[in-house]
Amino acid sequence: MNAVDVRDLTVAYHEKPVLWDIDLEVPHGVLMAVVGPNGAGKTTLIKAILGLIKPAAGEVLVDGEPYHRQRDRVAYVPQRGSVDWDFPTNVLDVVTMGLYGRLGWIRRPKQEHRALALEALRKVDMESFAKRQISQLSGGQQQRVFLARALVQDADVYFMDEPFQGVDAVTERSIIELLRALRSAGKTVVVVHHDLQTVPEYFDQVLLLNVRRIASGPVDEVFTEENLRTTYGGRIGFMSLVRERSRAATPEAER
Amino acid sequence: MTPEQIEIQLVACAVAAACALPGAFLILRKMAMMSDAISHAILPGIVVAFFLVGELHSPWLIVGAAIAGLATVVLVESISATRLVKEDAAIGLVFPVLFSVGVLLIARYAGDIHLDTDAVLTGELAFAPFDRLTVGGVDLGPKALVTMLAIGVANLVFILSFYKELKLATFDAGLAASLGFMPAALHYILMGLVSVTAVGAFDAVGSILVVALMIGPPACAYLLTDRMALMMVLSVGFGLLAAISGYWVAHWLDASIAGCMATVVGVVFLIVVALAPDRGLVSILRRQTRQRWAFAEKMLTIHLRQHEGLPEESRENRSAHLQEHLRWQADFAVDVVQRAVEDGFVVERGGFLFLTDAGRALASEAVVDA
Numbered sequence: 001m002n003a004v005d006v007r008d009l010t011v012a013y014h015e016k017p018v019l020w021d022i023d024l025e026v027p028h029g030v031l032m033a034v035v036g037p038n039g040a041g042k043t044t045l046i047k048a049i050l051g052l053i054k055p056a057a058g059e060v061l062v063d064g065e066p067y068h069r070q071r072d073r074v075a076y077v078p079q080r081g082s083v084d085w086d087f088p089t090n091v092l093d094v095v096t097m098g099l100y101g102r103l104g105w106i107r108r109p110k111q112e113h114r115a116l117a118l119e120a121l122r123k124v125d126m127e128s129f130a131k132r133q134i135s136q137l138s139g140g141q142q143q144r145v146f147l148a149r150a151l152v153q154d155a156d157v158y159f160m161d162e163p164f165q166g167v168d169a170v171t172e173r174s175i176i177e178l179l180r181a182l183r184s185a186g187k188t189v190v191v192v193h194h195d196l197q198t199v200p201e202y203f204d205q206v207l208l209l210n211v212r213r214i215a216s217g218p219v220d221e222v223f224t225e226e227n228l229r230t231t232y233g234g235r236i237g238f239m240s241l242v243r244e245r246s247r248a249a250t251p252e253a254e255r
Numbered sequence: 256m257t258p259e260q261i262e263i264q265l266v267a268c269a270v271a272a273a274c275a276l277p278g279a280f281l282i283l284r285k286m287a288m289m290s291d292a293i294s295h296a297i298l299p300g301i302v303v304a305f306f307l308v309g310e311l312h313s314p315w316l317i318v319g320a321a322i323a324g325l326a327t328v329v330l331v332e333s334i335s336a337t338r339l340v341k342e343d344a345a346i347g348l349v350f351p352v353l354f355s356v357g358v359l360l361i362a363r364y365a366g367d368i369h370l371d372t373d374a375v376l377t378g379e380l381a382f383a384p385f386d387r388l389t390v391g392g393v394d395l396g397p398k399a400l401v402t403m404l405a406i407g408v409a410n411l412v413f414i415l416s417f418y419k420e421l422k423l424a425t426f427d428a429g430l431a432a433s434l435g436f437m438p439a440a441l442h443y444i445l446m447g448l449v450s451v452t453a454v455g456a457f458d459a460v461g462s463i464l465v466v467a468l469m470i471g472p473p474a475c476a477y478l479l480t481d482r483m484a485l486m487m488v489l490s491v492g493f494g495l496l497a498a499i500s501g502y503w504v505a506h507w508l509d510a511s512i513a514g515c516m517a518t519v520v521g522v523v524f525l526i527v528v529a530l531a532p533d534r535g536l537v538s539i540l541r542r543q544t545r546q547r548w549a550f551a552e553k554m555l556t557i558h559l560r561q562h563e564g565l566p567e568e569s570r571e572n573r574s575a576h577l578q579e580h581l582r583w584q585a586d587f588a589v590d591v592v593q594r595a596v597e598d599g600f601v602v603e604r605g606g607f608l609f610l611t612d613a614g615r616a617l618a619s620e621a622v623v624d625a
Contacts, residue, residue, distance in 0.1 A: 019451065048427070050432075050433045068435070071433070071435050074433070078427065078430065082429060083426055086482045087283065087425070087483075088283075088477065088481050088485075088486050090481065097423050097427070100419060100420075100423055100434055101434035101435065101436075103419070105417075106416060106417070106419075106438075107419075109419070126572070135481075149430075184336070190281075
């Protein structure tokens with residue numbers, strides 16, 4: 001059984017399909033990148049999987065069951081820019097929001113929940129920022145707060161929308177370490193990703209998306225020049241990227 | 256104070272507190288103008304409900320208003336969802352139409368009863384004590400007071416019960432939805448509360464003051480705190496302040512109570528904008544000035560440090576030289592030197608400047624930082 005099964009998923013805005021008949025299998029315990037040009041429907045796919053957008057057709061199964069019955073096993077990291085960082089609250093409070101699903105309606109977070117949130121902040125090296133007002137964070141720090149909020153959910157499947165967007169190299173490093181640690185713990189992580197260069201290094205599975213599914217599967221098999229060209233319509237120079245890749249894949253002695 | 260004066264102030268306080276609670280969420284959700292739209296657009300709902308039940312103080316009027324308020328929200332959202340106009344324009348399109356329909360209905364069919372358009376805009380708080388609620392011969396107080404207390408308590412109970420859910424849905428609707436908290440449902444319940452609060456309040460104080468009390472106090476509170484819970488409390492506090500001081504200003508000027516309360520809200524907001532710690536204009540100005548002086552002192556120490564112990568020191572590190580070298584105005588240079596001496600970064604001996612240890616530390620720290 002797969003961690004996530006998407007079958008015949010179609011999403012349309014006013015009759016115009018933004019996702020067309022998507023089939024996707026995400027195996028357990030993988031890091032999967034979702035790549036594609038702007039407007040390919042990457043964010044829409046994640047939102048449709050999470051039920052934030054109503055699909056025109058198709059179904060989504062998490063561990064063989066519909067998403068709404070598996071809610072507490074799925075964590076979501078939205079794009080950093082999707083919330084108002086001037087909202088009057090602090091870092092610890094935002095991370096504690098990750099536990100609201102487990103708390104259910106009405107029940108309030110208690111000391112034990114704040115302790116869990118602090119623990120998650122420690123994992124992203126943000127413990128000392130717990131009481132900081134969220135408007136005082138840099139982009140990378142905001143991203144790490146969102147990651148901590150997902151970690152505290154202790155889910156089995158993580159969906160992340162561009163967690164590397166606008167973060168510096170050091171933060172990117174520490175985020176990828178975190179994702180690898182999740183994978184080692186048997187979690188499944190699906191990441192909308194923009195930087196094609198780092199796909200082979202960071203991920204073991206990839207979905208190439210442009211309204212339709214172009215290809216998905218292990219990076220070695222589907223992250224090919226031909227598939228990339230189909231996905232991006234020849235709009236960027238992958239030649240250099242793919243050449244670099246094949247050079248990296250070739251053992252020193254053969255060069 | 257006469258009993259009437261006390262009752263008028265109590266009504267004003269009940270209105271202010273009841274308005275401030277949902278108003279704080281309007282501010283946080285960047286929907287302040289929605290209060291304007293709702294408080295006007297509920298009029299046709301009230302009028303139609305009045306035609307149906309034929310009684311001016313029936314609770315059905317509140318139901319009618321709530322439906323009209325929700326219809327306003329739905330209309331505004333569906334017009335802006337077409338992406339043909341932005342949300343602010345959609346608001347500007349919807350509520351004048353609905354309000355005008357209400358006004359026309361009153362003018363055409365209800366001209367002879369007490370449902371006039373002046374009362375709609377400004378209300379009349381001064382008459383509140385004369386319209387009393389009696390149950391079984393027992394006087395429970397002014398009707399407006401009882402109504403607004405009930406609405407205020409309903410708002411408070413709802414917000415206290417669903418505080419966590421409302422906070423999450425307001426900050427991150429996407430996460431709220433993915434966790435199953437139905438942010439859309441919460442949104443419409445909240446808008447329903449805004450509508451009910453608006454109708455209750457505008458009977459007493461008119462639609463202009465409804466907007467002032469829903470937006471002004473929470474806007475002040477938003478500038479003063481980084482904690483949402485405290486913002487709610489402060490919003491109510493500012494509302495009560497405006498209610499009571501507005502009443503006494505009106506008493507003193509012998510003018511409309513609602514008008515004076517709305518004016519006080521504006522004045523209080525101006526004071527908060529000017530004086531709020533951290534975010535206020537005065538504090539921003541002071542911070543900028545402080546940073547300017549600190550930067551100038553830093554530049555001075557760096558300049559002195561660079562020439563320290565070198566042959567040109569006697570030429571470069573003279574007070575009189577700063578003017579041309581750092582391109583500072585003469586009096587500014589004197590001020591900077593004086594501040595640097597006071598702060599213990601520099602000592603002046605016979606027209607020459609020398610760094611202290613602290614000054615040297617500041618200079619090297621500044622260079623490393625850069």
